[in-house]
Amino acid sequence: MSTASLNPPLPPIELRHLVGPTQDQFYDNPTGRMVFPEVPPRAYDFVFDWGCGCGRIARQLLQQSPPPGRYVGVDLHRGMIEWCSRNLAPCSGSFSFHHQDIRNLGLNPSGKAEVLPFPVSDAAVTLFLAWSVFTHVNEAAAVHYLRELGRVLHPEGVALTTWFLFDKVDFPMMQEFQNALFINDVDPTNAVIFDKSWLRRTADLAGLTLSRIEPPAVRGYHWQIYLRKAGPGSVHAEFPSDAAAHGIVRPPLMPVNADRLGLDEEPER
Numbered sequence: 629m630s631t632a633s634l635n636p637p638l639p640p641i642e643l644r645h646l647v648g649p650t651q652d653q654f655y656d657n658p659t660g661r662m663v664f665p666e667v668p669p670r671a672y673d674f675v676f677d678w679g680c681g682c683g684r685i686a687r688q689l690l691q692q693s694p695p696p697g698r699y700v701g702v703d704l705h706r707g708m709i710e711w712c713s714r715n716l717a718p719c720s721g722s723f724s725f726h727h728q729d730i731r732n733l734g735l736n737p738s739g740k741a742e743v744l745p746f747p748v749s750d751a752a753v754t755l756f757l758a759w760s761v762f763t764h765v766n767e768a769a770a771v772h773y774l775r776e777l778g779r780v781l782h783p784e785g786v787a788l789t790t791w792f793l794f795d796k797v798d799f800p801m802m803q804e805f806q807n808a809l810f811i812n813d814v815d816p817t818n819a820v821i822f823d824k825s826w827l828r829r830t831a832d833l834a835g836l837t838l839s840r841i842e843p844p845a846v847r848g849y850h851w852q853i854y855l856r857k858a859g860p861g862s863v864h865a866e867f868p869s870d871a872a873a874h875g876i877v878r879p880p881l882m883p884v885n886a887d888r889l890g891l892d893e894e895p896e897r
Contacts, residue, residue: 634691637715639682642889643708646735647681648760648880655684660693664755667786671755676748676780677701678773679761680725682708682890683716690719696755699723700748704730704739707890733815734882743772746780753780756787760850763792764817764879767808771830777855778834786839787855792848793867796823819879828864831855838864846875 644650657663663685664671672689673696680686680701689696699722703709712725726747731739756777762770777787794809796802807826812818831838839862840854847870856862883889 634719636687636690636719638687639684639708639711639715640890643682643711644684645880646705646708646882646886646889647684649684655687657688657691660691663688663692664788667755667788670784671786672696673754674698674748674752674782675700675755675757676746676753677757678746679703679758679764680708680712681705683712683725685757685759686712686716686723686725690716690723695720695722697722701725702728702747704728704732705735705887705890707888711890732817734818734886736887738887743769746776748780750779751782754782754785756781756785756789756855758787758789760790762789762822763820763850765820766816767820767822770808770820770822774830774834774836778836778857781836781855781857783857785857787836789853789855790850791827791853792819792821793824793827793851794821796825815882824867827853831864832858837862841865841867843868843870844872846877847872849875849877 638652638655641650644655672694675689675696675698677685677699680703683701686699686701689699701712702725704727706727709725709727717723717725728744728747729739730736730741730744758777762773765773781787796807807823809821810816810819828838835858836855837858838853839856842852844850
């Protein structure tokens with residue numbers, strides 16, 4: 629059976645609501661295409677998916693032809709990890725999913741840690757994915773995880789990350805130690821917006837270079853930032869202007885039982 633003919637279960641709608649898009653097309657790869665055609669094929673040797681959720685990218689990678697040599701997905705939501713472990717991991721012996729017990733008001737309120745190291749070896753990851761994750765961590769956590777990214781990334785590896793970004797120069801009231809803005813005074817991690825200059829400086833300290841920058845498809849939304857290990861002569865890519873049309877792409881609001889979904893009972897599809 630070719631990988632493109634694999635048809636793993638689709639995540640339940642209740643779990644999809646926790647991560648954003650709910651339509652089947654965002655979880656499916658029936659043609660077996662390369663999920664990220666902009667990265668070299670060797671990048672798929674070892675994929676580390678930080679914040680894998682209910683397997684939106686993992687399911688597409690399972691169907692990719694050829695699939696990754698190894699895939700590790702981690703997330704702080706126990707129910708989504710358990711669903712992926714039951715439904716996606718059995719499709720391939722090279723795929724595994726791991727829960728990290730990070731505290732999060734909506735998804736893991738009883739979590740024991742503020743941050744944790746990534747559960748992989750130094751310089752092992754050839755493709756690091758952080759899709760809609762740095763957009764939901766505070767400044768201290770972002771510093772920690774950029775350092776962890778610098779630790780685990782292979783010298784020839786590439787990281788695909790997304791960020792909400794602003795220019796701090798436009799906010800003269802901000803202190804030097806203040807580099808992030810929030811939209812939710814109950815759960816600040818609902819959406820976190822970082823200063824562009826801070827991101828460059830913090831990447832430098834983590835031994836990383838912003839190698840490619842794609843502006844948002846909707847003005848003010850996700851910037852796609854590709855990072856690589858810094859080397860002799862490496863310089864950060866320049867930020868293009870954000871000239872996209874205005875639109876609305878609101879982050880999901882958590883139901884009161886969000887942390888129990890996938891645990892108490894299997895949600896209906």
